[in-house]
Structures are given as C-alpha cells and as structure tokens.
Amino acid sequence: MKKMLTGNSSAAWGARISDVDYVCAYPITPQTEIVETLSSWVNKGALKARFVNFESEHSMFAAAGAASLTGARVFTCSSSQGLIYGLEMLYSIAGWRAPLVLVNVSRGLGMPMILQVEHGDVLATRDSGFIQLHAENCQEVLDLVLLGYKIAEDSNVMLPVVVNMDGFVLSFARQTVDIPQREAVEKFLPRYSHPRPLLGLESAPVTYGPTTSDGFVYSFYKYQLHKASLESRKVFQTAAQEFFKIFSRRHHAVEAEMTEDADYIFLVTNSYSSNVRAGVRSLRAKGEKVGMVKLKMLRPFPREELAEVLSQAKAVAVFEQNLAPGRGAIIYPEIAEALYHSQERPDVLLSFIGGLGGTPLGMPEMEYMLKKCKEFLKTGHGPEQPLLLYRSEDWESMKHSLSKTGLPVSREVS
Amino acid sequence: MKIRIRLHGRGGQGVKTAGRIISTACFLEGHCAEDSPMYGPERRGAPVLSFVRVSDGEPLEERGYIEHPDALVLLDSSSVSRSSPFYGLRTDGLVIINAPLLAPKFAFPSVAFDVSSAALRVLKKDSVSAGAAALACKALGLTSIESLSEAVRMEMNEIGLRPELIERNVELARECFSSVPTVKSFVHAHDPSPTDSNDESSEKLVEIPQMVGLQPIAAIIATGNSRLNETGLWRLTTPRIDYSKCTKCIVCFVYCPDSCITLEPDLTPHIQYENCKGCMICATECPLHAISEERAVPA
Numbered sequence: 048m049k050k051m052l053t054g055n056s057s058a059a060w061g062a063r064i065s066d067v068d069y070v071c072a073y074p075i076t077p078q079t080e081i082v083e084t085l086s087s088w089v090n091k092g093a094l095k096a097r098f099v100n101f102e103s104e105h106s107m108f109a110a111a112g113a114a115s116l117t118g119a120r121v122f123t124c125s126s127s128q129g130l131i132y133g134l135e136m137l138y139s140i141a142g143w144r145a146p147l148v149l150v151n152v153s154r155g156l157g158m159p160m161i162l163q164v165e166h167g168d169v170l171a172t173r174d175s176g177f178i179q180l181h182a183e184n185c186q187e188v189l190d191l192v193l194l195g196y197k198i199a200e201d202s203n204v205m206l207p208v209v210v211n212m213d214g215f216v217l218s219f220a221r222q223t224v225d226i227p228q229r230e231a232v233e234k235f236l237p238r239y240s241h242p243r244p245l246l247g248l249e250s251a252p253v254t255y256g257p258t259t260s261d262g263f264v265y266s267f268y269k270y271q272l273h274k275a276s277l278e279s280r281k282v283f284q285t286a287a288q289e290f291f292k293i294f295s296r297r298h299h300a301v302e303a304e305m306t307e308d309a310d311y312i313f314l315v316t317n318s319y320s321s322n323v324r325a326g327v328r329s330l331r332a333k334g335e336k337v338g339m340v341k342l343k344m345l346r347p348f349p350r351e352e353l354a355e356v357l358s359q360a361k362a363v364a365v366f367e368q369n370l371a372p373g374r375g376a377i378i379y380p381e382i383a384e385a386l387y388h389s390q391e392r393p394d395v396l397l398s399f400i401g402g403l404g405g406t407p408l409g410m411p412e413m414e415y416m417l418k419k420c421k422e423f424l425k426t427g428h429g430p431e432q433p434l435l436l437y438r439s440e441d442w443e444s445m446k447h448s449l450s451k452t453g454l455p456v457s458r459e460v461s
Numbered sequence: 462m463k464i465r466i467r468l469h470g471r472g473g474q475g476v477k478t479a480g481r482i483i484s485t486a487c488f489l490e491g492h493c494a495e496d497s498p499m500y501g502p503e504r505r506g507a508p509v510l511s512f513v514r515v516s517d518g519e520p521l522e523e524r525g526y527i528e529h530p531d532a533l534v535l536l537d538s539s540s541v542s543r544s545s546p547f548y549g550l551r552t553d554g555l556v557i558i559n560a561p562l563l564a565p566k567f568a569f570p571s572v573a574f575d576v577s578s579a580a581l582r583v584l585k586k587d588s589v590s591a592g593a594a595a596l597a598c599k600a601l602g603l604t605s606i607e608s609l610s611e612a613v614r615m616e617m618n619e620i621g622l623r624p625e626l627i628e629r630n631v632e633l634a635r636e637c638f639s640s641v642p643t644v645k646s647f648v649h650a651h652d653p654s655p656t657d658s659n660d661e662s663s664e665k666l667v668e669i670p671q672m673v674g675l676q677p678i679a680a681i682i683a684t685g686n687s688r689l690n691e692t693g694l695w696r697l698t699t700p701r702i703d704y705s706k707c708t709k710c711i712v713c714f715v716y717c718p719d720s721c722i723t724l725e726p727d728l729t730p731h732i733q734y735e736n737c738k739g740c741m742i743c744a745t746e747c748p749l750h751a752i753s754e755e756r757a758v759p760a
Contacts, residue, residue, distance in 0.1 A: 051481075051488050051496075077500070159679045162500070216524045220497035221481065223488060318524050325522035407525060411665045439667045449676055453683025457674035 052224040054217030055080035057185040058124065058150045058210070060224070061192025063094050064232045065148075068119035070098045071111040075129040076162050077214040078152040082124065104133035108140060108149075112207075115145035116255055118244035120196065123147065126214060127154035127168045134171060140207050141176025141272060143255045146199035146239070147207050148192055149177070153317070153368075154214040155404050163405035164213040166317065166369040170345075170377045176272045178208045178279050179345035183320040185222040187343075188212045190296060193227075193236060197286040200239045204279045206272075213318040215405060227294055235293050276347045283344065300344035301352040305331065309338030311420055312360040312393075314382065316342045319368065319408045326413035335417065342378070350385040357386060362395035362420035366412075367433075368402040375433040376400050395423045401436030412436050465527045466513040466597060469546040470536030471697065473505040475590025478616055479536060480511030482594035482634075486604040486612035487515045495521050506695035506738065515603060532557060532601055536576075536593045541567070555644055557596045559589050572600040572641050576633075583633045584626070591617070591630040595637035602643040609634055688736060692719070696739030699755040700732060706751035713743035713752065 052060065058081045062070065070089065072082035088094040101107035104125050111123040125133060130151055140147065151172075155165035173179060178198060180191045188210065195208035212218060243253050259265055280300065287298045305327055306312055315323045320341045330337045340356055342349070357363050367376040379398040386392040399416050402408050415436065423429045449456075466483065470476035477498040484496035492515050499510040512527045528549045535546060538560035547567065550556070556563055556571040563571035576592035591613045598604040604612075613634045617627040671677070702713075709728040721737040722730050732743070744752040 051485055051494070213524075215497075215500065219500060220495060220524070221484060222495050222521075223493065321520075321522040321524055328522075405525060407528075415666050435668070437667055437669050439665050442667050442669055445669075451683060451686055451689055452676075452681045453686065454675045454680060457672045457676040459670035460673055 048226045048228075049223055050226060051221045052185055052189075052226075053080065053219055053221050054182070054185045054188050054212045055152070055219070056084050057188040057224050058192060058212065059084035059088070060226050061150075061189040061210075062122040062148075063088060064189075064227060064229060065120065065122070065193060065196050065236060066232075067094070067096050067122040069111075069114045069121045070096055071101060071107045071114070071121065071123040072098065073101050073104050073107045073125065073129060075104075075126045077154060077218040078124050078126040078129075078150070080218070081150060081152075085122070104129040105136055108133040108136035111147050111149070112136065112140035112143050112145040113245065115140075115147040115207075116143055116241060116245040118239070118241040118247070120200075120239045121145075121147035122150075122192075124150035124152070126152040127156055130168045131156065131171060134175070137172050137175040137177060137207075139256060142268070144205040144272075144275070145207055146196070146205050148195040148199060149207060149209045150188070150192065151209050151211050152214045152218045153211055161404045163215050164318075164368060165403045166211075166367070166377075169209060169211045170369050172209060173346055173377075176206060176276065177346065178204075178206055178276065179211065180208060181211045181316045181343055181345060182217065183318055183341065183343075185217060185220070185224050186296070187298075188217065189224055189226065190290070190294070190298060191343075193232065194283070194286055194290060194298060196236055196239070197290075198279050198282050201279070201282045201286075202242070204275050204282050206275055206279060211317065216318045225294075225296075231293050235289060280344075280347050280349060298343065299352075300342075300349040301356060302341040302343060303356045304339050304341070306338035306340065306356060306360070308336055309359075310336040310361040311338070311417055312357060312363045313337065313339045313413070313416065314342065314357070314363055314365045315339065316345070316378070317368070319366070319402055322408045323366065323413070326408075326410055329410060330413060330417065337417065345378070348381055348385070350381075353382065353385045354389045354392075357382070357393060358389040358391045360393045362397070362424055363393045364397050364399055364416040364420055366399045366401060366408070366416065368400070370400050370403065370433075379433065395420050395429065397423065397429065398433035399436055400433045406436075406441065407438070408436075411438065463514065463516040463519070463521070464532065464601065464603075465523075465530045466515070466532045466534060466601070467527045467530040467546075467550075468511040468513070468534040468536065468593070470509055470511075470593075471505075471695070472507045472509050473697075474509075474536050475588060475593075476509045476511045476536055478620060479534065479590040479594045479597075480513050481619075482591060482609070482612045482616045483534075483597050483603070484513045484515070485615055486594070486598050486608045487513075489608040489611055490604040492517055492603070493519070493521055499526065504695070506697045507692075508694055513597075530554060532597065534593055534597045535559060536589050555600065557593075557600050559593055559596075570644060572596060572644055574637055574641050576637055579636055580633055583636065584629050588630075591634040592637040595634040596641055599638045599641050600644050606635060606638050609638055691735050692738050693733075693735045696734075696737060697756075698739045698741055699734070700737070700739065700741055700744050700752045701755050702730060702732065703751045703753060704729070706749050708749060708751075710748065712746050712748060716742050716746040718742060 089098040115121040151169045155161040156167045182188045191210045199208045327339045365379045376398045480496045484494040487494035494515045496513045514521045532555040535558040556569045558573045559576040561575045562573045576589040598609045610631045714722045721733045
C-alpha cells in the first residue's frame with residue numbers, strides 16, 4: 048500500500064508493521080509525531096502494544112532495555128538533547144544485549160538552541176554498542192526499522208539498533224512510502240523470543256547486567272560486544288538480500304553511485320544524500336567525472352566496503368553535518384583509517400562541514416568541494432581542514448543578526 | 462519535468478493543509494510529490510510557509526526549503542503588501558492568489574480568485590486551504606477535479622473534520638477549481654525550471670572570520686530590541702481608536718500585553734502597528750468602546 052507519509056509517520060508505520068509489543072515515549076521536537084501516531088493507534092486498538100509515557104529519556108531508555116529482556120519487541124525514539132540526556136542508559140542497553148530499535152530524529156545540540164538538523168546527537172552514541180543505520184528518505188526510515196529488528200534479534204548479534212533520520216528535512220516532509228503487507232513482514236520478521244527472558248518462569252531466574260571488579264571479566268564482555276557488532280555486518284548483508292527478495296528494495300551498508308569511472312567521489316550520509324546525487328548528476332552533465340558514496344551503516348563501520356569503493360578515486364570529498372570543536376568532522380578520521388592500508392588509495396581526502404542547523408547543500412557547495420579537491424590534487428598542498436561551508440548571503444544575514452544583539456562590534460582575529 | 466510551489470499564509474489559515482492537499486492530489490494523479498511545512502515557534506496569525514515539489518515521475522532529489530519556486534500560492538492577500546513573498550520567484554513564475562486580483566504593479570503572471578468570499582458563503586468561515594489548493598491544482602494543470610476532491614476528503618479527514626464539513630470543503634474546492642483557468646500545463650511543459658545551480662556558484666561561499674570579545678558568544682545585551690521583530694505582520698484584525706470617543710483614560714495603554722500603545726504628553730494613546738499583533742485586548746478593555754476591530758485588508 049503506497050501512502051504519502053512524513054518521516055515520522057513512516058517510523059511509526061515501521062514499528063506498527065513490526066508488531067511491537069511495547070512503546071516507550073517521551074516527547075521532543077522534531078520526534079513527537081512518531082509517539083503521537085503510535086499512541087493514537089494503541090488507543091484505537093490498531094496496534095496491540097503497551098504504550099507508556101515516561102518522566103525523562105533516561106528512565107524511558109532504562110524501561111525500554113529492561114522490557115526488551117523480558118522478550119517484548121520494544122520501540123522507542125528520541126532526538127538531540129533528549130538522546131544525550133539518556134546517553135548513559137544506551138551503553139547499558141547495549142551491554143544488556145537488548146535487541147530493541149530506537150529511532151533518532153537528528154537535531155542540533157545547543158547552544159544556541161535549535162530544532163533543525165545536525166548529526167552531533169546520533170554520533171555521540173556511536174561508541175555505545177548500538178548498531179547505527181542512517182536513512183536518506185521516508186521509505187528508508189520504514190525499511191531500516193524492519194531491517195533493524197531483523198539484525199538486532201539475530202542470535203549472533205543481540206544488539207540494539209538506532210535508526211537515524213534528519214529532523215525537519217525528513218521528519219516533517221511527506222513522501223510516497225510503500226507500506227508492506229503484514230504477511231510479507233511476518234515472513235521477513237518472525238516473532239521475537241528471548242532465549243532467557245527476564246521475569247519468565249519463576250523456576251528460571253536470571254540476572255542481567257551484573258557488576259564486576261575484574262578486568263578480565265569486563266574485557267571479555269566488552270570484546271564480545273565488539274565481535275557481535277562486527278558480526279552484524281554479515282547479518283545485515285544476508286538480511287538485506289532477504290529484504291530485497293520479499294520487498295524488492297535494495298539496501299547496502301555502503302551505496303556507491305556513478306563511481307565506476309569517477310575521479311572524484313563525494314561521501315555523504317542521511318537525507319542530504321539526495322542533494323548530493325542531484326549535484327553529481329549536474330556536474331556529470333558538465334563533463335565532470337564525479338560519483339557519490341552514501342554511508343548507510345555507521346556502526347559497525349563498513350571499513351572494507353569503503354576502502355574498496357573509494358580507493359580507485361583520485362580525490363574524495365567527505366561531507367558531514369557535525370562538528371567536534373577542536374577536532375573537525377567526526378566520520379572523516381574513520382574514512383582515512385579505512386583507506387590507510389589500501390594499496391591504491393585516493394591522493395586527496397578532504398573534509399567538509401556544512402548543513403549545520405539545516406543550512407543548504409546545493410551546487411555552490413558541490414562546485415566548491417570539487418574545486419578544492421582539484422586544487423589539492425594539482426598543487427599537492429591541501430587547505431587546513433575541515434573546510435567550513437558557509438554562504439555569503441548567510442554571512443550577510445549573520446552580520447545583521449549580530450548588529451541586533453547590542454554587543455560592541457568585535458575585532459576579528461587576523 | 463519538475464515544479465516547485467511555495468505557499469504563503471498565516472498560522473491558523475491552513476497553509477500546511479493546503480500544501481498537503483496539493484501534494485496528495487498529485488500523488489493520486491500518479492505524479493511523484495513531496496510536501497513539507499516550515500515549522501517554527503509561530504503562533505496564530507504569524508507568517509507560515511509550506512513547500513510542495515511535484516514531478517511526473519523522476520525522483521525528487523531536493524530537500525529543504527524552496528528558495529526558487531516556479532509558483533507561489535498566497536492564501537492571505539495581505540501578505541503581498543506586508544511581507545513581500547515574491548523573493549526567489551522565477552521571472553516567469555506564476556502567482557496564485559486568494560484575492561479578486563493581483564495588483565498590477567507586480568509584474569508576474571497571476572491567477573486570482575476570491576477564495577475567502579467563497580469560503581464565507583460555503584463554509585460560513587474564512588477557511589481557505591481547500592480552495593487555495595484547488596486554485597493551484599487547476600492553474601498549474603496538476604490534477605483532475607476528481608483527484609483534488611479525493612485529496613480534500615483525505616486531508617480534511619486526517620485533521621478530524623466532521624463529514625458534512627469535509628463535503629462542504631470539497632464543494633468549495635470544486636467551485637474554486639472551476640473558476641480559474643489553467644495557465645501552465647504541467648504535464649505537457651518542457652523542462653524550463655532551472656535547478657538552483659544556474660544562478661548560484663561556488664563564489665557564493667565565504668570563510669567567516671574568528672571573532673574575539675563577546676560577539677562569538679551567543680549573547681544579547683540590547684534592550685527593547687523585540688521592537689525590531691515586526692510582529693505586526695501577525696495581525697489578522699486591527700484595532701482602530703476613534704479619537705472622538707477617547708477620553709485619554711489610558712486603560713488601553715495599561716492592558717496592552719506587548720506595550721504597543723504609546724502616550725503623548727497629554728495622554729493621547731497611539732497604537733504602534735509595527736508590533737501590534739491584533740489581540741484586541743485594548744478593544745475589550747476600553748470602557749468607552751472607542752476601539753473598533755478592522756479585518757485585514759486585501760492587497
């Protein structure tokens with residue numbers, strides 16, 4: 048059934064057709080529409096699940112993880128400050144090996160306070176043990192929720208999954224989404240059962256998340272977490288093949304387009320992938336040998352696939368919507384590491400930051416990134432990185448905003 | 462072939478719903494469509510935008526706000542004089558407006574129809590989303606009247622309208638659809654729409670300098686600068702003082718929640734319309750009923 052859905056309602060539909068048992072909610076813009084939708088379905092009986100509102104994201108995540116260990120299929124979601132507020136629990140959930148799905152709607156982290164997109168929130172969870180899948184459009188949101196449960200609940204994985212979508216750009220935008228039939232979903236996603244559920248039989252008690260003072264115990268379980276995460280790459284691949292057979296839509300951890308003969312590759316994640324694809328097509332029409340790589344899976348990090356697809360290019364421009372002050376972009380060093388041991392690797396690997404708070408990514412940015420790659424390639428000298436993308440018209444508006452603050456005009460550091 | 466539509470109106474007028482009706486109608490027609498509203502901390506009466514992108518099948522690989530629309534839909538004619546909605550509109554872009562006509566000083570091709578009057582007659586209130594969506598679907602040749610009617614039903618049902626009110630909205634939409642011509646045929650047009658690329662270049666990027674002092678810290682020390690935020694644009698109703706009745710009792714001055722009423726030395730009150738949101742508290746409180754309510758005027 049095809050319908051016009053926002054990214055948020057697509058996430059809710061993903062939970063609904065996954066037949067979740069338990070929904071944990073705490074509102075935060077731009078995510079609230081997801082839990083509003085689910086709560087109305089639970090109320091009407093369209094979704095047979097328990098819906099609980101919590102007093103904070105921290106307790107919400109705690110309940111979500113614990114419920115997952117009882118054998119319930121659990122869905123929860125958050126965004127930005129809320130996700131960060133509950134961050135401590137995300138490490139616990141992964142450590143408990145609770146296979147739930149969490150949808151994050153990316154929003155910038157204050158200050159200044161903003162409601163629009165930036166990926167600092169979801170990337171702050173990158174080392175928690177969660178598997179991370181990032182969506183480009185509303186259809187992918189739904190697909191990745193389904194794939195999320197499939198991978199999470201695999202007995203070789205047993206890890207939670209975070210599915211990311213961009214706030215506003217996807218969360219409030221309606222696109223055509225194909226909602227699969229229930230029978231097809233049941234075929235793809237069988238009932239979840241935990242091997243030793245919490246609060247199961249009284250005769251079968253179990254403790255999850257015990258304490259230890261021994262490093263060898265701690266190391267053992269942390270290493271197990273890592274190995275399970277690495278294993279999920281294979282599981283994702285198999286699941287994606289099965290997904291294609293049933294639903295006819297392909298998903299890969301790393302998706303390369305127009306890269307066969309490309310000298311220059313733009314690397315991107317999430318919804319701005321669409322802008323980059325349009326830009327690559329325009330540049331191709333002008334005779335530029337460019338291509339794009341979309342990173343759909345951030346954790347586990349698909350190092351080999353990336354190295355294979357990027358190594359043939361002369362230059363790679365990595366575009367990111369996040370900023371680690373004093374370091375630069377967050378994913379860029381991981382790309383560099385992935386390429387380090389490649390026999391053949393691009394001569395130029397440049398880091399660009401833009402789209403923070405939803406600033407535009409269009410042809411000016413695409414042309415600028417290409418120009419910088421070419422300059423570096425030609426001269427052998429690279430600019431200081433990362434390069435911060437900012438439009439001159441935005442700078443004019445910013446100066447106007449500054450003039451309204453009443454602050455004395457400050458000197459610029461030369 | 463792609464078309465980008467930007468809708469302008471005020472909070473509470475149904476700008477988002479109008480965008481959704483257009484895009485759902487296009488979806489039902491078999492086109493590829495996408496819509497998104499601009500969300501912010503707006504309240505009733507504040508300027509609100511919505512965006513619709515339509516293609517006849519090719520993927521819509523654009524995200525975010527529409528800066529260079531092919532068509533504008535103006536639900537609120539007062540926005541023309543007050544907030545200049547024409548920015549970024551292509552020179553041959555079409556203006557679709559809820560008004561008897563578009564003032565000749567705006568040199569854009571236009572389709573005008575007084576949806577508000579029709580809505581007052583059919584719905585008994587100035588609720589124009591279905592009618593405005595109908596103008597766009599017809600003027601741009603996007604959909605049939607059947608797809609439009611079905612889209613109105615779907616979207617009005619989605620927001621929880623009673624069945625008889627939904628049908629009256631369908632009636633309004635059909636009337637508006639039949640009252641305007643198709644100016645551009647979307648389905649048969651060649652692709653004249655420039656992507657943003659044609660009038661943008663990488664020269665437009667700048668490196669911002671590092672600042673020292675207080676400016677790099679997000680701080681505001683100016684007092685009274687909310688005056689710079691012209692909330693008068695939010696006004697749907699305007700209070701007018703009848704000075705022949707005013708006794709300079711200054712009750713209006715005391716009750717104005719936004720301090721938009723100033724006093725002359727002899728205590729004669731003046732309403733500052735740049736910031737007056739039209740809450741009408743002054744009119745309610747005036748003991749002499751010297752303040753009357755004026756509806757927003759058309760362009």
